Amino acid sequence: MLDLAILGLLKEGAMHGYELKRQLGQRLGFFWTVSYGSLYPTLRKLEAGGYVERIPDADSRxxxxxxxxxxxxxEARFLDLISQRSTSAWEEEKFPLxxxxxxxxPTETRVWLLQRRRDYLLDRVQEGESGLRRATRGRADSYTISLIRHGVERTRLDLRWIEDLLLAETTPHSKETT
Known part of the structure; x- marks a missing residue:
């Protein structure tokens, strides 16, 4: 997963390791944190694979x-990683990245990934609603019920966001990010 993030950032330009870490924190820090202990070994692995290379810093004396x-x-590895069409739950966790x-x-790949995410979220809403029904019929306390309800509502909000993105992707002349 870190391979994908590093390659994606480097598509925007060459960077020092500390700049990569800073950019990863800015872009993905809400979903994921990266330590230098994982960043530098991944960079070495990518370099050994021929996916990245070190060059002199033009801005340095x-x-x-x-x-x-x-x-x-x-570049080719990045497109392969980001376009993989796996349907596992673990792959669903890569969605924010x-x-x-x-x-x-390409639009076709974005639509496919958005549809997969929509299907995943629909399943989560159904599971959550089922859990909420069981909790309210059972002996669950008000805090547990509130937590389940909150999870279902949050997932519904994510689902609406994905549906809006899908609509924007599939409607001609409407390619704005919602």
């Missing part, structure tokens, strides 16, 4: 300072 940039192989880089995907 020191020849030793380097930045990391994506390679052509990295993929969404951060939707601009690089």
């Amino acid at each position: 020191s020849r030793r300072r380097q930045v990391v940039q994506i390679t052509a192989a990295g 993929r969404f951060a880089f939707f601009t690089y995907l």
Whole structure:
């Protein structure tokens, strides 16, 4: 997953490791945190695979300072990672990360991913409503019921957001992000 995030950011330009970490925090910090302990080993792995390369920092006076940039192989790897059409629940957890880089995907892939997310959220709403019915019939306390209700409402809100995005993707001349 970190591979995808790093390659996606490097599509926008070469960066130092600390700048990558800062950008990851700004873009994905609400959903995901990255430590230097995971960032640098992933960068080394991507470099060993030929997906990124180190180049001299044009803005530095020191020849030793380097930045990391994506390679052509990295571009291809990025598109492969972001476009994977898996249907596992684990893949659904990647949605916020993929969404951060939707601009690089063809419309067909974006629509497919949005439809998968919609289906996942519909299942979650049904499970939540079923759990809420069981909780209200059973011995659940008011806090548990409130927590389940909150989860269902939050999932419905996400579902409406996804449906709005799908509508924007499939309606001609209406490609604005909601």
